[in-house]
Amino acid sequence: xxxxFASEKIYIKQSKIPNAGRGVYAKRNIKKGEIxxxxxxxxVPKHDxxxxxxxxxxxxxxxxxKNKERLAVMLGFGSIYNHAYKPNAIHKINPTERIIxxxxxxxxxxxxxxxxxYKGGNSKKNMPLxxxxx
Numbered sequence: 001x002x003x004x005f006a007s008e009k010i011y012i013k014q015s016k017i018p019n020a021g022r023g024v025y026a027k028r029n030i031k032k033g034e035i036x037x038x039x040x041x042x043x044v045p046k047h048d049x050x051x052x053x054x055x056x057x058x059x060x061x062x063x064x065x066k067n068k069e070r071l072a073v074m075l076g077f078g079s080i081y082n083h084a085y086k087p088n089a090i091h092k093i094n095p096t097e098r099i100i101x102x103x104x105x106x107x108x109x110x111x112x113x114x115x116x117x118y119k120g121g122n123s124k125k126n127m128p129l130x131x132x133x134x
């Protein structure tokens with residue numbers, strides 16, 4: 001496992017997205033293609049998943065795998081990034097290192113909120129999220 005360091009590029013404050021709660025913001029200008037943050041993940045074993053469906057934490061989990069059959073908790077600021085159908089960042093899962101990288105899709109200006117599309121590459125606005133985005 002490689003060493004991971006806290007990102008000096010971001011901070012958290014109240015989001016300007018209606019009903020979103022907190023959001024992740026750029027502490028400085030971030031260039032297109034730049035890694036914003038590397039978030040360690042803790043994979044939840046299948047036998048633990050059934051106990052979590054009624055928890056508030058379910059809205060912070062990250063589903064992945066070919067059929068979204070795997071569940072993880074993202075550390076760092078990973079679970080605080082908000083959804084946008086036209087995001088300025090993407091995420092890449094590295095299951096070998098057990099991390100998720102957030103990468104700038106375009107140049108992000110200092111103090112701009114950083115978002116990613118919770119539906120992955122599908123940017124159709126009429127496709128609902130698997131939960132109600134806050």
